[in-house]
Structures are given as C-alpha cells and as structure tokens.
Amino acid sequence: MPLTLEIITGERRLLRQEDVDEVIAPGSLGELGILPNHAPLITSLVPGELRVKKDNGVEEYFVSGGFLEVHSDDVTVLADAAEHGSEIDAERAEAARQRAQERLDQATDADRARAQAALARSLQRLRVLEHRRRRGGGGREMGRPTA
Amino acid sequence: MANTREIRRRIQSVENTAKITNAIQLVAASKMRRAQDRALQARPYAEKMQSVLGHLSGVAGDPETAHPLLERRDINETTVILITPDRGLCGGLIANLERHTGEIVLGPEAGGSGDISMIPVGRKGGDYFQRFGINFRASFQELGDYPGLAETQPISRIAIDDYTEGRVDRVLLVYASFVNTVSQVPVTVPILPVEPPQTEDVDSSGETQYIFEPSPQEVLADLLPRYVDLLVYQAVLEASASEQSARMVAMRNATDAANDMISDLTLVYNKARQEQITSELLDITGGVEALKG
Numbered sequence: 001m002p003l004t005l006e007i008i009t010g011e012r013r014l015l016r017q018e019d020v021d022e023v024i025a026p027g028s029l030g031e032l033g034i035l036p037n038h039a040p041l042i043t044s045l046v047p048g049e050l051r052v053k054k055d056n057g058v059e060e061y062f063v064s065g066g067f068l069e070v071h072s073d074d075v076t077v078l079a080d081a082a083e084h085g086s087e088i089d090a091e092r093a094e095a096a097r098q099r100a101q102e103r104l105d106q107a108t109d110a111d112r113a114r115a116q117a118a119l120a121r122s123l124q125r126l127r128v129l130e131h132r133r134r135r136g137g138g139g140r141e142m143g144r145p146t147a
Numbered sequence: 148m149a150n151t152r153e154i155r156r157r158i159q160s161v162e163n164t165a166k167i168t169n170a171i172q173l174v175a176a177s178k179m180r181r182a183q184d185r186a187l188q189a190r191p192y193a194e195k196m197q198s199v200l201g202h203l204s205g206v207a208g209d210p211e212t213a214h215p216l217l218e219r220r221d222i223n224e225t226t227v228i229l230i231t232p233d234r235g236l237c238g239g240l241i242a243n244l245e246r247h248t249g250e251i252v253l254g255p256e257a258g259g260s261g262d263i264s265m266i267p268v269g270r271k272g273g274d275y276f277q278r279f280g281i282n283f284r285a286s287f288q289e290l291g292d293y294p295g296l297a298e299t300q301p302i303s304r305i306a307i308d309d310y311t312e313g314r315v316d317r318v319l320l321v322y323a324s325f326v327n328t329v330s331q332v333p334v335t336v337p338i339l340p341v342e343p344p345q346t347e348d349v350d351s352s353g354e355t356q357y358i359f360e361p362s363p364q365e366v367l368a369d370l371l372p373r374y375v376d377l378l379v380y381q382a383v384l385e386a387s388a389s390e391q392s393a394r395m396v397a398m399r400n401a402t403d404a405a406n407d408m409i410s411d412l413t414l415v416y417n418k419a420r421q422e423q424i425t426s427e428l429l430d431i432t433g434g435v436e437a438l439k440g
Contacts, residue, residue: 006191008195009192010296010376010377013188039358040357041357042199042357042358043366044365044366067199069199071357076195078195078196078199080373
C-alpha cells in the first residue's frame with residue numbers, strides 16, 4: 001500500500017497527497033527515506049529538502065524544521081514553515097543568505113545561533129532550487145500547493 | 148415645536164452616522180470571515196501536535212521532570228497574557244475581558260498565589276491595567292488583523308524565557324473565545340507549565356509503539372516550545388475572530404438604532420412641516436377674509 005503524505009504548517013495545510021511511493025526527509029539524525037510499511041516513527045526535522053517520489057516523478061519541498069510522524073503508511077510533516085520548490089523566490093533566498101552571512105560575521109555570541117539558523121535555512125532553500133533546476137525545471141508537477 | 152430646519156439637520160447627522168456604522172459593520176463582517184478561516188486552517192496542525200505530545204508524554208519519563216516547561220512550582224508570580232483588541236467600537240467585548248481579568252488579578256484565584264504581572268497584547272487591555280500599576284513584562288500592539296506565527300511568536304517566547312529562568316511560575320492566557328457570531332466569552336487558559344493533553348484519543352487504544360529520533364526527551368524538548376507558540380497563536384486568531392464579530396454585531400445594532408431614530412425624526416419632521424403649512428394657510432385665508440371685509 002502506498003503512502004499518504006500530509007505537510008501541515010501552523011498557518012495552512014500545504015499538501016495532502018495520496019499514493020506516494022517514497023518520502024525523503026531531513027531528519028535531525030540525518031536524511032531519512034520512508035517507504036511503505038515503515039515502523040511507527042516520530043522524528044524532529046532540521047531545515048532542509050523534503051523529496052516526494054510518486055509515479056517516477058520527484059517533487060521538492062523546503063521545510064524549515066519541525067516534526068515528522070509515520071503511522072500505518074500515513075506520513076505527517078508538522079513543519080514550522082514549508083514551501084513547494086516552485087514557491088521559493090531565488091532572489092529573496094540569496095538576499096537572505098547574504099544577510100545571514102553578514103550578521104554571522106559580526107555577530108556577538110547571543111546572535112550567533114540565530115544567524116546560523118537563518119543561514120542554514122537560506123542555504124537549504126537555495127539547495128532545493130538548485131536540485132530543481134538540475135532536474136530540468138518543473139518536471140512532473142504533481143503536488144501543487146493548495147493554498 | 149422644534150423648527151423644521153433644525154430637525155432636518157438632525158436627520159442628516161444621524162444618516163451620516165448610520166452610513167459610517169454600516170461601513171464598519173461590512174468591513175468587520177468580511178474580516179471576521181477571514182479570521183475564522185485562518186483559525187480553522189490552524190486546526191489540523193494543532194490536533195496533530197496534541198496527538199504527538201500525547202504519545203510523547205507517556206514515554207518521555209516522569210512528566211514533572213522530563214522538561215523544564217512541564218515542571219510545576221510553588222507560585223510566587225503569575226503572568227497573565229491578556230489579548231484584547233487595539234480599537235474599540237466592539238460592544239461589550241473589551242469591558243467583559245477587563246472584568247474577567249480583573250477577577251483573576253484581584254479575585255480569590257490570586258489570593259495567596261503571589262504577585263501578578265501582565266503581558267498585554269492589544270492596546271485596550273494595556274491602557275486599562277496600566278492604571279492599576281500592574282507590572283508589564285512586555286506589551287504588544289498592532290499585530291494587525293491577520294497576524295501570522297511570526298508575529299505571535301515573540302509573545303510566547305517571552306513567556307517561555309520568563310518561565311524557564313524562574314522569574315514566573317505560572318502563565319495564564321486570557322482572551323475572548325469565539326462561541327458564535329453573537330457570543331464571545333472571555334476564557335482563562337493556563338499555558339505554563341504545559342499540561343500534556345490526555346491520551347484518550349482513538350490512536351492510543353491501539354497502543355502504537357513509536358520510535359523516537361533522536362530520543363523521546365529531545366523530541367519533547369523541540370516540541371514543547373512550539374506547542375506553547377501554537378497555543379498563543381491560536382488564541383490570537385480566535386480573539387481576532389471574536390473582535391470582528393463583536394464589532395459587526397455592535398455596528399449592526401448601531402445602524403438599526405440610527406435607522407429607527409431617522410424614521411422617528413422623519414415623523415416629527417413631517418408633523419412639524421404640516422403644522423407649519425396649516426398655520427400658513429390659516430394666515431392666508433385669514434388675510435383674505437380680512438381683505439374681503
């Protein structure tokens with residue numbers, strides 16, 4: 001039985017997708033792939049790329065951290081913030097990266113962690129974009145954001 | 148009898164008022180729909196989070212010691228996060244909230260449980276309680292009609308910091324809960340220490356054994372601050388729906404009252420006008436009669 005994937009943020013339900021073959025998520029212990037019949041699991045996520053495989057197509061999403069729950073082939077992602085690859089604005093992500101880098105360079109200890117987190121987020125956003133580009137643009141569009 | 152010109156001016160002024168209240172009513176109605184929508188959209192996330200928290204609290208060890216945010220202490224200081232509108236013209240909503248909060252601050256609940264401090268969110272509540280010299284740990288205004296998590300997070304983070312650093316031993320959230328369009332009730336929700344939801348949902352009957360990565364304790368440590376963020380975010384959304392619906396109802400009543408007043412005044416005006424005409428006619432006929440003489 002294929003997976004059902006839901007990506008939910010505090011502000012909206014980004015995606016509900018049935019018949020998913022595999023979900024690859026940025027777990028806090030490293031990237032993890034979830035196939036059907038996975039054992040029940042709850043893991044925290046770090047900022048990174050979430051890939052959804054379905055019918056030989058791949059879709060990229062950016063998640064900025066949160067949790068992932070697997071329970072009887074239902075995969076639920078509780079994200080702090082999440083975007084579909086096509087929603088990411090390259091210029092804004094790049095600007096955010098530069099801003100975070102500058103802040104990090106002159107950061108005092110208190111700001112350091114925040115600047116680092118911001119930098120990680122922007123780098124991961126750019127990475128999602130890069131993967132998307134390398135795959136050749138939109139490709140097979142399946143899970144369009146609903147909101 | 149008031150003269151007709153004066154009555155006409157009065158009608159004009161009431162009509163203008165009715166136009167304004169009607170406009171506010173329409174705006175509030177559309178904002179209310181959107182605020183309700185957003186509150187609804189936040190629900191799936193909240194439900195899921197509660198279920199995860201429920202699963203966790205069973206396995207993360209003694210709930211009292213598993214995480215600082217779960218720890219119950221003797222209460223020396225309570226912080227009340229009071230969510231009120233920034234603007235008035237919303238009927239009894241603000242007064243109800245203030246009275247409700249006043250009962251916590253002065254009432255038996257506070258008796259013996261130490262000092263009270265506040266984090267007012269929204270101008271009205273802050274203005275009111277400032278007069279009583281209550282210590283504000285922070286204050287927030289103008290969150291906008293549709294605040295996002297990014298706007299409400301600073302509120303919850305202050306509460307979390309104060310709690311973990313031991314400055315505050317209990318945090319209560321006071322806001323107007325949205326019952327329906329005509330009814331909004333002030334409620335008090337304790338948010339810190341966190342009380343994990345009871346795992347009596349359908350899931351737990353199956354006794355699923357979850358694998359937790361990195362560990363139940365670490366997932367819990369990640370989850371709890373976000374849970375508090377969410378409670379505050381949801382309260383702000385609901386308070387916003389309450390504010391808009393209270394305003395809509397209040398302004399509808401005001402428009403109705405203005406229209407009643409207009410019809411009453413129109414009646415008076417017509418009577419006065421007729422009286423004037425009658426007396427003018429009497430004058431004329433009287434004059435003619437006199438000329439005939």
